[in-house]
Amino acid sequence: MTFCYKKDKTKFDEFASFVEDHKNTPGAVMPVLQEAQRIFGYIPEEIVNYMALRLNKHSSEIYGVATFYSQFTFEPRGRHEICVCMGTACYVKGADKILDEFCKTLNIAPNSTTEDGEFTVVETRCVGECGDAPVVTVDGKNIPLVKPDMIETILFEAEGIKNE
Secondary structure, rough: OOOOOOOOOOHHHHHHHHHHHHOOOOOOHHHHHHHHHHHOOOOOHHHHOOOOOOOOOOOOHHHOOOOOOOOOOOOOOOOOOEEEEEOOHEEEEEEEEHHHHHHHHOOOOOOOOOOOOEEEEEEOOOOOHHHHOOOEEEEEEEEEOOOOHHHHHHHHHHHHHHHH
């Protein structure tokens, strides 16, 4: 069986090398999924099929692991990922309004990506910063005590960070 990931050969070659280095390691599915997420930004269907072939697993086992953990996604994410904590402390302090404002400003629904691929807004569960609620995570960096009137500044600063 031949496999061809046409979207980005360099990324695929990097991933294939990682898989080859780990294919005989017990419990390889999790680290290989993590590497796929890191390299591609999500888990493409073609990559699940490749993993199944090279790790000698059923694709259903790989999907089972990937769907259990919220860190994995099967949809491409934007260049900037905005996570709005919806844990109890954040929710009580208005996280739902913050989520609504991000979505309204970007003209997208929760858990989706802008048409230009710049921003993904997702709801997350507790990020463990309850004393700073409500908390938003932008590209992995926590922003404490967020208020709806801060949304445009947060978006502007996120674009500046990645464009430097």
